[in-house]
Amino acid sequence: MKSKILIIGVTGSLGFDLAKASVQASHPTYGLVRDSAFSDPNKSQKLQILSDAGVTLLKGSLQDEESLVEAIKQVDVVICSIPSKLVLDQKLLVQAIKRAGCIKRFIPSEFGSDPDKTRVSDLDYNFYSRKAEIRRLIEAEHIPYTYICCNFFMRYLLPSLVQPGLKSPPREKVTIYGDGTIKGVFVKQSDVAAFTIRSVDDPRTLNMALHLRPPGNVYSMNELVEIWETKIDKELQKTYISEEELLIKIKETPYPDNMELVFVYSAFVKGDQTYFDIESSGRVEGTQLYPQLVYTTIIEYLDTLA
Amino acid sequence: MKSKILIIGVTGSLGFDLAKASVQASHPTYGLVRDSAFSDPNKSQKLQILSDAGVTLLKGSLQDEESLVEAIKQVDVVICSIPSKLVLDQKLLVQAIKRAGCIKRFIPSEFGSDPDKTRVSDLDYNFYSRKAEIRRLIEAEHIPYTYICCNFFMRYLLPSLVQPGLKSPPREKVTIYGDGTIKGVFVKQSDVAAFTIRSVDDPRTLNMALHLRPPGNVYSMNELVEIWETKIDKELQKTYISEEELLIKIKETPYPDNMELVFVYSAFVKGDQTYFDIESSGRVEGTQLYPQLVYTTIIEYLDTLA
Incomplete structure (x- = not known):
């Protein structure tokens, strides 16, 4: 039953x-x-x-x-x-x-x-x-x-390859939060x-x-970008944002717009997942x-x- | 069994x-x-x-x-x-x-x-x-x-709201093929x-x-655009492409790039679905x-x- x-x-x-x-x-x-x-x-x-x-x-x-x-x-x-x-x-x-x-x-x-x-x-x-x-x-x-x-x-964050604010994955430049080695789960x-x-x-x-x-669903930002680069057969220009810079950005962005950045911080900088x-x-x-x-x-x- | x-x-x-x-x-x-x-x-x-x-x-x-x-x-x-x-x-x-x-x-x-x-x-x-x-x-x-x-x-054509070539739905202008009243199915x-x-x-x-x-899955292009406009709370600028213009576009676009247009023609102009x-x-x-x-x-x- x-x-x-x-x-x-x-x-x-x-x-x-x-x-x-x-x-x-x-x-x-x-x-x-x-x-x-x-x-x-x-x-x-x-x-x-x-x-x-x-x-x-x-x-x-x-x-x-x-x-x-x-x-x-x-x-x-x-x-x-x-x-x-x-x-x-x-x-x-x-x-x-x-x-x-x-x-x-x-x-x-x-x-x-x-x-x-x-x-x-x-x-x-x-x-x-x-x-x-x-x-x-x-x-x-x-x-x-x-x-x-x-x-x-x-459907949250992955369609933009973890680029808060974007609606589709980047094809020129990508921002990586922290050192890009911390793994998140989708x-x-x-x-x-x-x-x-x-x-x-x-x-x-x-x-x-x-x-x-x-x-098959646990990847760091560096790995996600690498997979994407292979798929579109193109190297993206990378900008790294340090933990300190991200924290400033979170404080400067009004709520609730900053929540995406908070989730990125939690998963891909702190490694909470x-x-x-x-x-x-x-x-x-x-x-x-x-x-x-x-x-x-x-x-x-x-x-x-x- | x-x-x-x-x-x-x-x-x-x-x-x-x-x-x-x-x-x-x-x-x-x-x-x-x-x-x-x-x-x-x-x-x-x-x-x-x-x-x-x-x-x-x-x-x-x-x-x-x-x-x-x-x-x-x-x-x-x-x-x-x-x-x-x-x-x-x-x-x-x-x-x-x-x-x-x-x-x-x-x-x-x-x-x-x-x-x-x-x-x-x-x-x-x-x-x-x-x-x-x-x-x-x-x-x-x-x-x-x-x-x-x-x-x-x-995942085919609908992510762009039937705009061949686009990767995400339009937020300013939209092209409608035919008179926009013919219904397709996704x-x-x-x-x-x-x-x-x-x-x-x-x-x-x-x-x-x-x-x-x-x-719940049968809509014309006019209806799709209307639904989308309501969702993003904005009116899109519409351009209508007649059957004749679309046929010329199909002939002028090399194969296989023109196949998306052929499918649009079949579904939303001829009404084949x-x-x-x-x-x-x-x-x-x-x-x-x-x-x-x-x-x-x-x-x-x-x-x-x-």
């Missing part, structure tokens, strides 16, 4: 992929949807597709505890996929899960770097501390959980969804952080647990941009 | 997605791989992922009939996914399938507009007539088949793979052309047959480009 999964944020980009993966894996799938979504033409198109695919759409919102409890009581697993700035809105959800008392696994809205592992001090406007706060709340309430640490989505969003869904009924991921660090060993720090890795999941590599993704 | 599927072209972009979808749907999956692929770093990385996922890799090539027969004898279904210019190399494959005598379904390398429906006369350098030639050969040999007519992949490659795999054991697709024309009714012309449509498959809409894809 596959667990029944409730997805919150099903009309969002990741939430939709999660619903797709859940249906594909034959989980009875539910989506929590606000009333207003049905009258938004973009969202209603997605809701129609999901409904046609057998997803049960339940009306409710993160602001309405009764609607949450009612929806949660119908399922075994809750996955939350909401915008980062709304992360703290999960507090009521955690209370509702506690009240409902039936949830075997809760996956909170994270889907990035591990907030308990990042080392960006006070640069991130509490981006990570808010996620950590929700973790602590879940743990204090003894709700069974899995945290998904997928690092970067490929995973395709639909693969993140597939790994997430695979983990929900797995005892090995219970009360664990599931990291995604696929062998790769400085630690996954197993020995009490975490599990997705491609180790599920080798049967075929995933898209960075090299293949860059092929589509060339 | 799910059919055993052999995929030819498994290190290619679509072939890899087909293998991914096949494994995900629990089909025993096989890939035909040339010896040289194992020493190509890009391909060997993909082969490792496939092998880890349980795909059986068989050595062989489209030029070696014995290797083909040996591979085909181990499976029930053959799916071919090779570059368009190699389409006629499937002749030996058709003979090998005939000799092996065990294949319940053959899906030849098409994955575009229906070659029996396009109306581009002699403009396409036999792009479509070669595909039609393979169809006729399959039918003459009485090999059970499904033809997959998925129209455009989203489907995400991974969705094409999922629909293809879903069709292999389905009696309704036996000896049929399976078209993909999802309701949508001028006919699918059912009444003896074909079947994917989202009609498989509403349970969640697919990515054009609006959602354009969101990722904004």
Whole structure:
């Protein structure tokens, strides 16, 4: 018997992929949807597709505890996929899960770097501390959980070859942050969804952080540039920006425009996605647990941009 | 019992997605791989992922009939996914399938507009007539088949909003071919793979052309531009190119650079992807047959480009 999964944020980009993966894996799938979504033409198109695919759409919102409890009581697993700035809105959800008392696994809205592992001090406007706060709340309430640490989505930063502000990869000049040797991780969003869904009924991921660090998806900026140069058969002109220069740039750029630079700093200067060993720090890795999941590599993704 | 599927072209972009979808749907999956692929770093990385996922890799090539027969004898279904210019190399494959005598379904390398429906006369350098030639050969040999007519992949032409030569969507000026009212179809490659795999054991697709024309993926150029303008909150300056002007441009641009224009002409001026009714012309449509498959809409894809 596959667990029944409730997805919150099903009309969002990741939430939709999660619903797709859940249906594909034959989980009875539910989506929590606000009333207003049905009258938004973009969202209603997605809701129609999901409904046609057998997803049960339940009306409710993160602001309405009764609607949450009612929806949660119908399922075994809750996955939350909401915008980062709304992360703290999960507090009521955690209370509702506690009240409902039936949830075997809760996956909170994270889907990035591990907030308990990042080392960006006070640069991130509490981006990570808010996620950590929700973790602590879940743990204090003894709700069974899995945290998904997928690092970067490929569609974020990789289309520009980690050049904040650009929309496509550079063909003349490239800026490299730090010395270019620190490795970051990119995973395709639909693969993140597939790994997430695979983990929900797995005892090995219970009360664990599931990291995604696929062998084909871990590269430094120097390596990314080299791969790209080979693909376009051209050497790019390189400018190196030191850690000190990057920190000044982050402080001089107004929020939220500077957040891309903060993420670049975290991943490619501090090494927050790769400085630690996954197993020995009490975490599990997705491609180790599920080798049967075929995933898209960075090299293949860059092929589509060339 | 799910059919055993052999995929030819498994290190290619679509072939890899087909293998991914096949494994995900629990089909025993096989890939035909040339010896040289194992020493190509890009391909060997993909082969490792496939092998880890349980795909059986068989050595062989489209030029070696014995290797083909040996591979085909181990499976029930053959799916071919090779570059368009190699389409006629499937002749030996058709003979090998005939000799092996065990294949319940053959899906030849098409994955575009229906070659029996396009109306581009002699403009396409036999792009479509070669595909039609393979169809006729399959039918003459009485090999059970499904033809997959998925129209455009989203990663082709859509990233530029149908502006041949551009790599990203325009933010100032846009060129519209014809009067901009003719509708074309774009489907995400991974969705094409999922629909293809879903069709292999389905009696309704036996000896049929399976078209993909999802309701959320059929738009005219005028509509695409309007959606994009809403997304970027800006009106683009429009230039209309008439059918006559486009035909001159196609003739003046050397082959193969002019093929993008030929495809634009076929889809958005002639209407080759949508001028006919699918059912009444003896074909079947994917989202009609498989509403349970969640697919990515054009609006959602354009969101990722904004």
